[in-house]
Amino acid sequence: MQELFLICGEDDVETVSDALMELDALAVSVEDADADSPSEQALFGEPGMPAPRGGWQRSVVRALFPSVAEATECATLILSQDWAGGVHVQAIQAVAEQDWVRLTQSQFAPVEITPEFWIVPSWHQAPAQAKQVMSLDPGLAFGTGTHPTTRMCLRWIAQHAALSPSWTRVLDYGCGSGILAIGAALHGARNIDAVDIDPAAIIASKANAEANKVALTAALPDAAQGEYPLVMANILATPLRLLAPLLCAHMAPDAHLILAGILERQADELKEAYAPWVKLEVSDSQEGWILMTAKRA
Numbered sequence: 249m250q251e252l253f254l255i256c257g258e259d260d261v262e263t264v265s266d267a268l269m270e271l272d273a274l275a276v277s278v279e280d281a282d283a284d285s286p287s288e289q290a291l292f293g294e295p296g297m298p299a300p301r302g303g304w305q306r307s308v309v310r311a312l313f314p315s316v317a318e319a320t321e322c323a324t325l326i327l328s329q330d331w332a333g334g335v336h337v338q339a340i341q342a343v344a345e346q347d348w349v350r351l352t353q354s355q356f357a358p359v360e361i362t363p364e365f366w367i368v369p370s371w372h373q374a375p376a377q378a379k380q381v382m383s384l385d386p387g388l389a390f391g392t393g394t395h396p397t398t399r400m401c402l403r404w405i406a407q408h409a410a411l412s413p414s415w416t417r418v419l420d421y422g423c424g425s426g427i428l429a430i431g432a433a434l435h436g437a438r439n440i441d442a443v444d445i446d447p448a449a450i451i452a453s454k455a456n457a458e459a460n461k462v463a464l465t466a467a468l469p470d471a472a473q474g475e476y477p478l479v480m481a482n483i484l485a486t487p488l489r490l491l492a493p494l495l496c497a498h499m500a501p502d503a504h505l506i507l508a509g510i511l512e513r514q515a516d517e518l519k520e521a522y523a524p525w526v527k528l529e530v531s532d533s534q535e536g537w538i539l540m541t542a543k544r545a
């Protein structure tokens with residue numbers, strides 16, 4: 249395999265990427281050409297916020313081709329376009345042979361939630377001390393247990409399951425891989441609704457639940473109906489603010505609400521958004537992220 253590296257400005261990124269795909273590139277990816285340099289710029293967005301810019305000030309667009317001849321021909325064609333004045337070729341390089349499966353797997357080790365509760369990829373043995381194990385492989389949907397927001401929710405579930413034996417219904421709002429719903433099920437919860445706006449998350453949650461031999465319903469958000477003794481949502485601060493009335497309406501009397509995806513500096517805005525219904529408190533923090541929880545009176 250050969251990789252063609254093109255450098256272009258923000259305005260050309262989409263056109264160059266589309267042109268590469270049209271010219272039979274096997275894969276195209278875009279990176280910040282100024283990454284790890286003093287000119288590096290953050291580029292991010294959040295649902296409900298203005299859309300982020302289309303690309304970095306300078307991007308490196310990488311495209312895979314089966315041969316040098318095809319990569320060279322593609323570069324020549326792109327550079328001859330009247331819009332391509334600001335595009336230039338940085339390199340054409342052979343891609344080193346690697347065991348890609350092994351490389352990917354090596355990035356995912358078992359994750360400790362509590363000394364007894366672990367998330368373990370299917371190609372690993374569970375650690376000897378693990379009494380409760382969730383088998384989970386990385387896939388299309390968010391939630392492998394490696395992100396602090398997911399870990400904090402799971403730790404809360406593991407620590408509170410013994411104290412709250414009555415999770416007769418659970419709502420996991422924004423379920424991703426289904427990891428929180430499955431975590432609740434492994435800790436005795438029943439009648440679990442795992443909902444997400446992303447159809448890939450619904451497919452992943454069903455498959456992961458089956459792999460762990462637990463029962464749950466995974467569906468679009470409309471499937472959330474009625475009141476639940478446990479409502480969980482690990483999304484991001486802006487959607488969580490907008491979802492406050494809806495999530496609180498699903499809380500049964502005495503229900504617990506657990507929210508994640510919130511940065512430390514966003515605690516007060518979340519407290520304010522939920523104040524008409526519940527008193528949110530910060531109950532855990534990891535790597536700049538916080539877990540906020542509340543109990544309905």
Ligand SMILES: C[S@@+](CC[C@H](N)C(=O)[O-])C[C@H]1O[C@@H](n2cnc3c(N)ncnc32)[C@H](O)[C@@H]1O
Nearest residue numbers: 390391398422423424444445446449482483487
């Ligand atoms: C950060 S992931 C969390 C996944 C998993 N629950 C976890 O804790 O690792 C957030 C998920 O929320 C979903 N999501 C985002 N906005 C949503 C909304 N308004 N309603 C339902 N799901 C939403 C996303 O599709 C994504 O799968």
